[in-house]
Amino acid sequence: xxxxxxxxxxxxxxxxxxxxxxxxxxxxxxxxxxxxxxxxxxxxxxxxxxxxxxxxxxxxxxxxxxxxxxxxxxxxxxxxxxxxxxxxxxxxxxxxxxxxxxxxxxxxxxxxxxxxxxxxxxxxxxxxxxxxxxxxxxxxxxxxxxxxxxxxxxxxxxxxxxxxxxxxxxxxxxxxxxxxxxxxxxxxxxxxxxxxxxxxxxxxxxxxxxxxxxxxxxxxxxxxxxxxxxxxxxxxxx
Amino acid sequence: xxxxxxxxxxxxxxxxxxxxxxxxxxxxxxxxxxxxxxxxxxxxxxxxxxxxxxxxxxxxxxxxxxxxxxxxxxxxxxxxxxxxxxxxxxxxxxxxxxxxxxxxxxxxxxxxxxxxxxxxxxxxxxxxxxxxxxxxxxxxxxxxxxxxxxxxxxxxxxxxxxxxxxxxxxxxxxxxxxxxxxxxxxxxxxxxxxxxxxxxxxxxxxxxxxxxxxxxxxxxxxxxxxxxxxxxxxxxxx
DNA sequence: GTTTATTTGTTCGTATGTATT
DNA sequence: AAATACATACGAACAAATAAA
Numbered sequence: 465x466x467x468x469x470x471x472x473x474x475x476x477x478x479x480x481x482x483x484x485x486x487x488x489x490x491x492x493x494x495x496x497x498x499x500x501x502x503x504x505x506x507x508x509x510x511x512x513x514x515x516x517x518x519x520x521x522x523x524x525x526x527x528x529x530x531x532x533x534x535x536x537x538x539x540x541x542x543x544x545x546x547x548x549x550x551x552x553x554x555x556x557x558x559x560x561x562x563x564x565x566x567x568x569x570x571x572x573x574x575x576x577x578x579x580x581x582x583x584x585x586x587x588x589x590x591x592x593x594x595x596x597x598x599x600x601x602x603x604x605x606x607x608x609x610x611x612x613x614x615x616x617x618x619x620x621x622x623x624x625x626x627x628x629x630x631x632x633x634x635x636x637x638x639x640x641x642x643x644x645x646x647x648x649x650x651x652x653x654x655x656x657x658x659x660x661x662x663x664x665x666x667x668x669x670x671x672x673x674x675x676x677x678x679x680x681x682x683x684x685x686x687x688x689x690x691x692x693x694x695x696x697x698x699x700x701x702x
Numbered sequence: 703x704x705x706x707x708x709x710x711x712x713x714x715x716x717x718x719x720x721x722x723x724x725x726x727x728x729x730x731x732x733x734x735x736x737x738x739x740x741x742x743x744x745x746x747x748x749x750x751x752x753x754x755x756x757x758x759x760x761x762x763x764x765x766x767x768x769x770x771x772x773x774x775x776x777x778x779x780x781x782x783x784x785x786x787x788x789x790x791x792x793x794x795x796x797x798x799x800x801x802x803x804x805x806x807x808x809x810x811x812x813x814x815x816x817x818x819x820x821x822x823x824x825x826x827x828x829x830x831x832x833x834x835x836x837x838x839x840x841x842x843x844x845x846x847x848x849x850x851x852x853x854x855x856x857x858x859x860x861x862x863x864x865x866x867x868x869x870x871x872x873x874x875x876x877x878x879x880x881x882x883x884x885x886x887x888x889x890x891x892x893x894x895x896x897x898x899x900x901x902x903x904x905x906x907x908x909x910x911x912x913x914x915x916x917x918x919x920x921x922x923x924x925x926x927x928x929x930x931x932x933x934x935x936x937x938x939x940x
Numbered sequence: 941g942t943t944t945a946t947t948t949g950t951t952c953g954t955a956t957g958t959a960t961t
Numbered sequence: 962a963a964a965t966a967c968a969t970a971c972g973a974a975c976a977a978a979t980a981a982a
Binding site: 732733734735748762763764765766768 | 941948949
């Protein structure tokens with residue numbers, strides 16, 4: 465990560481947007497004007513604006529101009545991409561904590577897990593059960609499955625921290641595929657999350673992959689619906 | 703929409719990926735090699751690969767190469783972006799239907815709606831209540847609020863079709879901000895969706911905007927959780 | 941362990957295309 | 962009809978990081 469010109473320009477533009485130099489209902493200056501202003505090439509301006517588009521700060525309207533996004537920017541999941549629970553919580557200025565409920569080595573696991581992690585018979589895997597707290601309130605219950613060979617020495621102390629960071633000392637995680645369900649909490653989980661029985665929750669099935677397509681981690685997480693929402697920006701066409 | 707070179711290359715590459723010419727665990731040819739193969743410039747190849755990245759077909763690994771995405775590509779919401787219910791259903795080869803439960807002109811509406819649509823006192827707006835069916839099963843209950851001036855002549859017949867298409871005859875929709883909750887269905891809604899009372903569901907709050915940031919439409923939709931899931935691909939860093 | 945080659949990333953310049961106002 | 966503004970496309974060069982010799 466460095467001092468690339470287009471990122472510098474993108475950051476400056478984003479700051480000007482934050483400071484309301486450019487408002488919502490009015491166009492940004494044209495690419496040529498911005499190129500003159502910042503004394504750089506038009507291509508660099510385009511790359512900067514592309515970056516802001518990815519960050520969901522602006523939208524482009526072909527042949528017309530670039531506008532600031534109107535949507536209210538709450539910090540919640542989705543927009544943050546594949547970020548650990550800890551990272552998201554810190555961005556929100558909250559105090560995240562983790563309790564490891566169990567850490568066991570198993571050979572019996574649900575068929576879905578075997579499929580998604582492409583396990584062979586008798587593959588030994590870690591099964592990790594954790595509770596995640598924010599400001600001392602339980603927020604998420606995680607059930608994680610992980611090939612043992614990826615973290616042979618895992619202990620409970622380590623399992624309290626960021627598993628992603630631990631794993632990435634050996635192999636880097638490129639992306640994850642996530643499927644979201646709405647469910648009612650069962651007796652056990654609602655007790656753990658300190659909610660009424662059968663209160664509504666999200667169930668997120670997540671499988672994380674390395675860049676060359678090998679599955680690394682399987683995660684079933686329950687999120688308390690009263691504490692957590694998923695936010696998304698959807699685009700028309702293009 | 704035309705015959706742009708980079709899109710042509712992107713389509714060809716995507717087809718080769720579909721035909722397993724390039725597998726998951728192996729890199730695509732380098733940008734220079736592809737430029738030679740397709741007799742074009744390297745920048746055009748880069749634009750093509752960028753397009754495939756947006757379509758969530760490949761991932762890039764800096765200074766190493768480009769890989770095919772491993773995640774199982776189900777057709778469900780999220781990846782499809784801001785597409786109407788009808789469009790998504792058709793992609794899945796399903797038979798979508800719509801029943802308009804009510805279409806009324808109101809001046810009393812929830813405060814959230816007034817806020818999000820930036821309504822002035824006494825603004826008249828349409829309140830539209832619809833049920834969406836797939837293969838004769840109820841799937842979604844929609845509660846839509848819409849400034850009357852945007853569609854002064856709206857009648858029940860029209861309200862059965864795609865509201866987005868209707869609206870876009872006057873003003874084009876650029877994006878929408880969506881917030882997802884997990885809830886239990888109340889008595890009335892569960893009866894309409896033909897589920898047991900208090901069964902789990904998604905509640906999606908959506909506000910659609912024009913490019914220049916004017917709110918156009920407010921939508922509260924309930925999705926049966928047993929018929930619908932949300933799918934997403936999350937990326938690490940960058 | 942060091943050097944070299946490979947591969948993606950950035951940045952300039954320039955020209956033309958296309959849709960809108 | 963002309964000016965504006967975003968989009969495509971080529972060429973060229975260097976930077977940065979990784980992988981291979």
